Amino acid sequence: MTQAEYRASSPTESAPLLSPSTARPIYSQATPATPADTPLVKDASEQRSQADVIWILAGLWSAVFLGALDGTIVATLMTPIGNYFNKSNDAPYIGTSYLLSVCCFTPLYGRLSDVLGRKGAMLIALTFFGFGTILCGFASSMNMLIAARAIAGMGGGGVMTVASIAVTDLIPLKQRGLYQGLGNILFGLGAGLGGPLGGWINDSFGWRAAFLFQAPILAFSVTLVSIKVNIPLSADLQSRSISERLRRMDFLGSATLAGTVGALLLGFSLKESEQLSWTNPLIWSLFVASVVSAILFVLVETRWAHMPILPLRLITQRTPLAVCLTNFFCSIASFSVVYNVPLYFSAVRMASSTNAGLHLLPHSIALSTGSIFAGWIMRHTARFYYLTLCSALLSVVSTAMVAFWNDSTASWHLWFDIVPQGLGVASIITSTLIAIIAGVAKADVAIATGITYLFRTTGQVLGVSLSGTVLQAVLLNKLRARIHGPDAEQIITSIRHSTDVIASLDPERQVAAIASYADALRVVFICQTVLNFLAFLCTLPIEENPLPGTLEAQEEQFRRNLEAQRRQEVDT
Structure with missing residues (x-):
C-alpha cells in the first residue's frame, strides 16, 4: 500500500484528536488528526x-x-x-x-x-x-x-x-x-x-x-x-x-529540541562572553551536542511522535519556512542594531551613556508605530505581501546608511538613520505572523505561532552573541595593529573590556582606540545589512492569502487550508 493510499484508507483520518491509538509513523507527519469540522x-x-x-x-x-x-x-x-x-x-x-x-x-x-x-x-x-x-x-x-x-x-x-x-x-x-x-x-x-x-x-x-x-x-x-x-x-x-x-504531549521531542537550541546558543554565548577560542573543548562539544540533539529530534518527530511539538511537515511548507527564516535573519540584525548602535556613540563619538541610549529613542518609537501602521494597512487592504517586501527593503536601506557613518556624517543622520530599521522590523514581525496564520489549518495555528516565536527568539540571542564575537575579533586585530609597546596587551585588554578607559588614554592611543572601534563596528553594521538583505530574499516566496474580515469567514478559510493541505499530501 502506498503512503497516499494509507492516508486515504486509514480510519484514524476521522478519529477524534485524542482517541486511543497506537503509534502511526507515517501519519505523525501528516495532516493533524482533527477533521475539518472539529477545530x-x-x-x-x-x-x-x-x-x-x-x-x-x-x-x-x-x-x-x-x-x-x-x-x-x-x-x-x-x-x-x-x-x-x-x-x-x-x-x-x-x-x-x-x-x-x-x-x-x-x-x-x-x-x-x-x-x-x-x-x-x-x-x-x-x-x-x-x-x-x-x-x-x-x-x-x-x-x-x-x-x-x-x-x-x-x-x-x-x-x-x-x-x-x-x-x-x-x-x-x-x-x-x-x-x-x-x-x-x-x-x-x-x-x-x-x-x-x-x-x-x-x-x-x-x-x-x-x-x-x-x-x-x-x-x-x-x-x-x-x-x-x-x-x-x-x-x-x-x-x-x-x-x-498530557500523555499525548511530545516530551521526547521537547527535550531534544531544547537540547538542540540550548546547546547551540550556549556555545555561541560562551564564545562571546568568555572570549573562548572556537577550538576550545567546551565550545565545540556544545556544538556537537547540538548536532546530535538535532538528529535525534528529527527522528523523534518523523518516526515516534504522535502529536509532534514541531511538525516537520509544517516547517517545510513554502510560506511557513519563508516566514521562519525571515523572522530569524530579521531578529539577528535587529538585536545587533539595538546592542551596537549605542556602543558606536560611546566608543567612537565619546558620548555619555545617557546620550548613547537616547539615540535609540527614535528607533523605539518606530518599533511601536511600525506595528500599528502595518496593522492599519492590512485592515484596509486585506493584503500583506507587498507590505512585507517594502518593510524588508526599509531595513536593508536603514542598516546600509548606518554602515556609512563616519566623522563627517551629519547629526540628523545619526538620529534618524535607524528609524526605517525600527519601522521595517515591527512591520515584518506583524505581517509575517499574519501570513503564516492565514496559510495553515486551524489545528496548526498554535504550533505555527510558536514556531515563529522560536525562530525570532533564537535570532535575538544570536544577534547579541554573534555581533559581539565579530566585533571583538575585528577590534582585537585592529588594536594590535595600532597599539605597540611593552604594556600594549594590557591596554588592549582594558580597551576591549570597557569603553570608559578610552578617555583616560594618551592622545595617540586614544585616536587608535577610537579608530579601531569604528572599523570593528563598521564590519558589524555591514553584516547587519547582509542579514537584512537575506531577510528580504526570504520574504519573496511568502504566499498572499486572503485576510477574512469576520470570524465566520476565518473559520471557513481554515477549513479550505486544511482541505488544500490534504490534497497536496495525497498528490505527493
Missing part, C-alpha cells in the same frame, strides 16, 4: 460582548507588559547585582540564562495551548515566570539568581506565544495585525518603563525589591486570565482528563 478550539465565532473581549485582552496583555517590564528592569540591575555578590564577571549570565530558557521552552507552548487550552497554558507560563521572578528576590547567591532567571524564562517565552495565539482566536485576520500592533505598544511601554523604574527601585529600596514588586502585577494578570480567558476547546478534548491529554 481544536470551538468555533471562535461564538458571540462575545465587547466588554468580554476587552477584559480578555487586558488579562493577556498585562502579562505581556509585565514580561517586557521585567526584561529591562533586570538589564538595569545587572551591575548592582554583580557588585552585591562581588561577581560582576558573572552578571551577564543573568540575562543569558533567561534568554536561553525562553528559546528552549517557547515552542512547547504552542502544543500545550492545544492540549490544556489557552487559559491553562497561560497560567502555566505565568506560574513559572512568577515563581522564578520571586525566587530572584530571595536569591542568596549569584548561582541561585542565575538559576531563578532560567526558571522565569521557562514561562517568559510562553507568555508572548500564548497571548498571540489567544488573540488569533478572538480577532479576524483582517484586523489581527492592528491588535498585534496595540499589543506591541504595551510591550514597548513595559520595556521603556523598566529601565528607569528598575533604577529608581534599586536606589530607593535595593535590587531585591525590583523583583518582588512585580508580584502584585503578576497577581492581577493571573486573576484576569483565570476569570476572563475562557476560550473553550472542542467537546472531544473537554471530555478527556488532563492526564490523558
Whole structure:
C-alpha cells in the first residue's frame, strides 16, 4: 500500500484528536488528526460582548507588559547585582540564562495551548515566570539568581506565544495585525518603563525589591486570565482528563529540541562572553551536542511522535519556512542594531551613556508605530505581501546608511538613520505572523505561532552573541595593529573590556582606540545589512492569502487550508 493510499484508507483520518491509538509513523507527519469540522478550539465565532473581549485582552496583555517590564528592569540591575555578590564577571549570565530558557521552552507552548487550552497554558507560563521572578528576590547567591532567571524564562517565552495565539482566536485576520500592533505598544511601554523604574527601585529600596514588586502585577494578570480567558476547546478534548491529554504531549521531542537550541546558543554565548577560542573543548562539544540533539529530534518527530511539538511537515511548507527564516535573519540584525548602535556613540563619538541610549529613542518609537501602521494597512487592504517586501527593503536601506557613518556624517543622520530599521522590523514581525496564520489549518495555528516565536527568539540571542564575537575579533586585530609597546596587551585588554578607559588614554592611543572601534563596528553594521538583505530574499516566496474580515469567514478559510493541505499530501 502506498503512503497516499494509507492516508486515504486509514480510519484514524476521522478519529477524534485524542482517541486511543497506537503509534502511526507515517501519519505523525501528516495532516493533524482533527477533521475539518472539529477545530481544536470551538468555533471562535461564538458571540462575545465587547466588554468580554476587552477584559480578555487586558488579562493577556498585562502579562505581556509585565514580561517586557521585567526584561529591562533586570538589564538595569545587572551591575548592582554583580557588585552585591562581588561577581560582576558573572552578571551577564543573568540575562543569558533567561534568554536561553525562553528559546528552549517557547515552542512547547504552542502544543500545550492545544492540549490544556489557552487559559491553562497561560497560567502555566505565568506560574513559572512568577515563581522564578520571586525566587530572584530571595536569591542568596549569584548561582541561585542565575538559576531563578532560567526558571522565569521557562514561562517568559510562553507568555508572548500564548497571548498571540489567544488573540488569533478572538480577532479576524483582517484586523489581527492592528491588535498585534496595540499589543506591541504595551510591550514597548513595559520595556521603556523598566529601565528607569528598575533604577529608581534599586536606589530607593535595593535590587531585591525590583523583583518582588512585580508580584502584585503578576497577581492581577493571573486573576484576569483565570476569570476572563475562557476560550473553550472542542467537546472531544473537554471530555478527556488532563492526564490523558498530557500523555499525548511530545516530551521526547521537547527535550531534544531544547537540547538542540540550548546547546547551540550556549556555545555561541560562551564564545562571546568568555572570549573562548572556537577550538576550545567546551565550545565545540556544545556544538556537537547540538548536532546530535538535532538528529535525534528529527527522528523523534518523523518516526515516534504522535502529536509532534514541531511538525516537520509544517516547517517545510513554502510560506511557513519563508516566514521562519525571515523572522530569524530579521531578529539577528535587529538585536545587533539595538546592542551596537549605542556602543558606536560611546566608543567612537565619546558620548555619555545617557546620550548613547537616547539615540535609540527614535528607533523605539518606530518599533511601536511600525506595528500599528502595518496593522492599519492590512485592515484596509486585506493584503500583506507587498507590505512585507517594502518593510524588508526599509531595513536593508536603514542598516546600509548606518554602515556609512563616519566623522563627517551629519547629526540628523545619526538620529534618524535607524528609524526605517525600527519601522521595517515591527512591520515584518506583524505581517509575517499574519501570513503564516492565514496559510495553515486551524489545528496548526498554535504550533505555527510558536514556531515563529522560536525562530525570532533564537535570532535575538544570536544577534547579541554573534555581533559581539565579530566585533571583538575585528577590534582585537585592529588594536594590535595600532597599539605597540611593552604594556600594549594590557591596554588592549582594558580597551576591549570597557569603553570608559578610552578617555583616560594618551592622545595617540586614544585616536587608535577610537579608530579601531569604528572599523570593528563598521564590519558589524555591514553584516547587519547582509542579514537584512537575506531577510528580504526570504520574504519573496511568502504566499498572499486572503485576510477574512469576520470570524465566520476565518473559520471557513481554515477549513479550505486544511482541505488544500490534504490534497497536496495525497498528490505527493
